[in-house]
Amino acid sequence: MTKETTTHSTANANLDDQSIYNRFRGFAAGVASGITKLTVGHPFDTVKVRMQTSSNDRFKGPLDCLMKTVRQEGVRALYKGATPPLVGWMFMDSIMLGTLHNARLIQQKWNGDKPLTVFQHGLAGLAGGLTVSFVATPVEQIKSRLQVQYDASTKVYSGPINCATQLVRNNGITALWNGLLPTMLFRSWFFVFWASYDVFTRQLKKMEFSDGATTFIAGGLSATTFWIGAFPADSVKNRYMTQPDVTPKKYPTPMAVAKHIYNTNGLRGFYRGFLPSFIRAFPTNAAAVTAFETVMRLLA
Secondary structure: OOHHHHOOOOOOOOOOOOOHHHHHHHHHHHHHHHHHHHHHHHHHHHHHHHHHHOOOOOOOOHHHHHHHHHHHHOHHHHHOOOHHHHHHHHHHHHHHHHHHHHHHHHHHHHHOOOOOOHHHHHHHHHHHHHHHHHHHHHHHHHHHHHHOOOOOOOOOOOOHHHHHHHHHHHHOHHHHHOOHHHHHHHHOOHHHHHHHHHHHHHHHHHOOOOHHHHHHHHHHHHHHHHHHHHHHHHHHHHHHHHOOOOOOOOOOOHHHHHHHHHHHHHHHHHHOOHHHHHHHHHHHHHHHHHHHHHHHHHHO
């Protein structure tokens, strides 16, 4: 079995190397991806979350949301709630991409000399997405609650620690995992991300793009494909997570959120705030996947 056979679609995976060092390489490279993702993508994420969770009359659109946020709260407001994902995404991408890499290794061992199929790359992405959901849920809940604090009248939490403390004090430790199921549904779409990444990578290599350009373009295109399908689940997840911390809950279940969105705005309501995510998807994930692959190469 040659190296070229097992790494045809993923330049730095080294799937023929079953060593402990190679198994941990994906976790280390995932940290670089998480840092990159936050730096590039968080301002877009703030606009997206505010659009998803606000009433129809608060913002006319993504640009209006961006301008009002900057004008009324300053540029730093675009990085509200950045501390949880800065720490969280380092762990989240480490766990997700480390799991992805190890799932590829396991399947390659089963395949022998045959390279992984598109479906197998998708299964590896699914494994990573479901596994990281247990870490992502508390991180995203705290982040989202901080992002929708617009001014003094809507400010409930002084920071991420205060937010976590209040949630636990009012509802118990399990409150931090409120929204786990919609998070798992949303992140199951990483099957599509990594399956399409394999397809795009193969096609770009046939067009003789360099490894760096292939990784960057394929990462961006895969993210765009991912968000088109995953965005409705993300909308339900964010609205469910950011509802007021009172009893009884406005939305007792994620399904109640979905019904409210549909009854209020129809199918279009599930894609409210889609534009900033769509714009954000390519540069953020192209940079993040490039960082991941670069570190994988350096650690090879």
